[in-house]
Amino acid sequence: MKTLVCTTPGHFEYQDTLQPEILSGHSLIRIRRIGICGTDLHAFEGTQPFFNYPRILGHELAGEVVNTDRNDFSVGEAVTFIPYFNCQKCVACRNGKPNCCTTLKVSGVHIDGGMVEYLSVPSYSLVHGDGLSFDELALVEPLAIGAHGVRRARVRESENVLVVGAGPIGLGTMEFARIAGGNVIALDINDARLAFCREKIGVQHTVNALTEPVLERLAEITNGEMPTVIIDATGSLRAINTAFTYLAHGGSYVLVGLQKGDITFSHPEFHKREATLMSSRNATREDFEHVIKNMKNGQVDPKTYITHRVTFGEVKDTFESWLDPAKGVIKAMVSLD
Structure with a gap:
């Protein structure tokens, strides 16, 4: 599969990598949309705190289920997921704050993220699309923050x-x-x-x-x-x-x-x-569900935020331009169709 890697600050490289294996406790998602966030931009320019390279960026994601061990999700279903992977055992997790788990791993920040064609995620992180479009689902995470x-x-x-x-x-x-x-x-x-x-x-x-x-x-x-x-x-x-x-x-x-x-x-x-x-660190499932509810009832129009669109193959050559304030980027959206 095609993967886009931020090898060093200011440099992207497309690589051919193997599709993730099917793992117990994990679900395989075909990525359909990638929202570009401030973390991605700062990582590219080398100003993101506590960051290491090389790294596959991307955590504002939407896709469709390819394989899952959860019986409440179906193959082909449109989903997003909570990209803050937690241990489910530490003091924060036990007290309902998995968003600040003591060993938290954020997709695209601490571990490789979603600028790929297929991504394996912990099954507990899946969020039902509930009828929303891929564009809308890719914007749930930043709005949840x-x-x-x-x-x-x-x-x-x-x-x-x-x-x-x-x-x-x-x-x-x-x-x-x-x-x-x-x-x-x-x-x-x-x-x-x-x-x-x-x-x-x-x-x-x-x-x-x-x-x-x-x-x-x-x-x-x-x-x-x-x-x-x-x-x-x-x-x-x-x-x-x-x-x-x-x-x-x-x-x-x-x-x-x-x-x-x-x-x-x-x-x-x-x-x-x-x-x-x-x-205030990241978000919880409660926040994701609150965002989705308000998208569905019309209180929030996520499409308002999308000012720029590119295909996955265009990201490498376009990404740097999004750092220029004159471009007026609010949210760039990457499509994989």
Whole structure:
């Protein structure tokens, strides 16, 4: 089968590899769609934290079942899967948090992923397609990350929610904060991304951190109270540290984005707010099911996100162009038909 390997930063290579063997406890999927995410882009440019090469990228995936040992799935069924493979035994797994398993292996990050024609995955990770298209199913995973962050924040009706970063993960976070009833504010440095927030996903308030006085704008939007929830989806150390100053008294700050450095903030300012700081890692089956439900009921239109399309054979020559902000990529989708 044809496989695309990121051999070193900035380099892809198509290779012919053997189709995976049929293993006990695993299911074989024929990959039909691959969504390109920030992790893939950062891995290609050599800026993804905690990453090794060579690596087969890809974890936003949809396909059809070729072989499975589960009797509740059928051959030929359209599926996605939860690409965070866990031990099912550690303290996190036992407490319902397999998304942060102590030995977690994320497909396309810690282990080889889905830029292949056929992929073997643990059978427990399969998710029913429930009538969704391959395009829609390939977008469930990135949207679930945003949904998980919103669930961690326990967003309430009419609560002011600031989402920092209007990339695909940030956009999904905004969608599910809106669904939870939040008054969503988007903060970014890219006017085109902020326009997308307003025009495509109905975000009422947007702020450009480069051209507008952020504190003043947030005070204006929130009637001086400031956001009671802030969710970072940038992974930028500067953005993460700065956003502490935007938080309302009694508020919560959730970090979805990841970077390597040390977070620094004023303890007195944080303490007097009795603020809550938490991380949000990956997503759970509950989040996947929440995303699928909201796709099916029309609350989320995943096709809004797809701005670029290529075939699998075109990825090597096209991929680098998606790093250029001028290309306006929100979500590139790869087809294997």
